[in-house]
Amino acid sequence: MAAAGEEVKLVGGWASPFVVRVGIALHLKGVGYEFLQEEFGKKSELLLKSNPVYKKIPVLIHNGKPICESMIIVEYVDEVWASAGPSILPADPYDRAMGRFWAAYIDDKFPSSIRTIRGLNEEAKAEAAEQVATALQLLEDAFAKCSKGKGFFGGETIGYLDIALGSYLGWIKAVEKMAGFKALDEAKTPMLAGWAERFCSDDAVKEVMPEADKLIEFAKKIQAIMNAAPAR
């Protein structure tokens, strides 16, 4: 629990994988926090003030000081609450480097692919699905190396890379339903398929992972708003 006098706020949105990451980290460490849900389509004064550079969620505000960028926040949480719960970052510098490398790779590939798959352009969807499949194949190999026979990229417990990739699972399941294709295929990526189930069953993850059906509803809502907007 956050110590007496500690104030932890998370500015974000329930549907954002980047926000989910921070939520998981805080729950893993048992840190109590106030969640400040941003209204879709509008940026609050607090968000603009605490992240003037990017104006994006998530922002963690710890005793009044803001920290931005999801994986930077995850490292911060791990360092500040180091004695609370298992380490999120691996101990070995090389494993840490691997985690950071793959997290950057994941953020390069997944967000745009997911956006495309839930969009309207059929041709682009197929290409995006290919990209996701390729990325997951590489991550299957990475899992073999990082997990060293254990259940998570981080070994026995959920770690940095588990959080980086796992935070997308809500949306991956949502677009699988929306587009009617299997992204996480037990046949193609058996280790990741097993890992995904394990990850989503974790108590810390269950607290914040959005349900696929709610995300599908949300995606439809965004699409409707975009359709209603005047053409640019």
Next chain:
Amino acid sequence: MAEEVKLLGSWGSPFSRRVELALRLKGISYDYIEEDLSNKSPLLLKYNPIHKKVPVFLHGGKPVVESLVILEYIEETWEGDHAILPKDPYERAMARFWSTFVDEKCIPAIWMSCWTEGDMQQNFMIQSKENLSILEGELKGKKFFGGDAIGMVDIAAFFIAHWAGVLQEVAGISLINEEKHPILFKWIEEFMSSSIVMECLPAREGLLAYFQAKKEAIRATKAPVY
């Protein structure tokens, strides 16, 4: 550490020069292998199959890629000699944030300002100047972004201190000058006067010639460089 330290880099690359700067600040000896990026070596393709880029850092034969990831690895592996990240978790988060800002916002905007024309160029120039002002705000009266000594953000901003000047000359534009960014300008002077930085940078004339040749090639073919 008795293990072998190697760096695959490229003479003109600000990203591989960052790694060299960090290694030299920490007094770590390394074998440098120059890569010809127009003819990538089997070694490069083997150790960085996904991105096929420099720098590639090899420690005891194990590769680490992506310059900021390499900087953190170096910091964590060779503790004690010239720390490039602060000890305080909040300050560390800030250093990571600003290093990423340099990479995602400053460098691309400056690069594109120098290679585009017309309205596009105007937009990139505006973005560049804004981003540089924001970055300048982070110096807050310190000698370096890292405080009294060169830190990770300073190392990341190496491009701004050296390459940006050359590119502006080739493009015939002004993005950073004493009047518009006085604090940043002072930082550049301070940073560039460090003997270790001076050891590490590619000669200005060489970079100028390289970029000028590139500009001529683009003019000749009218091919975009991005």
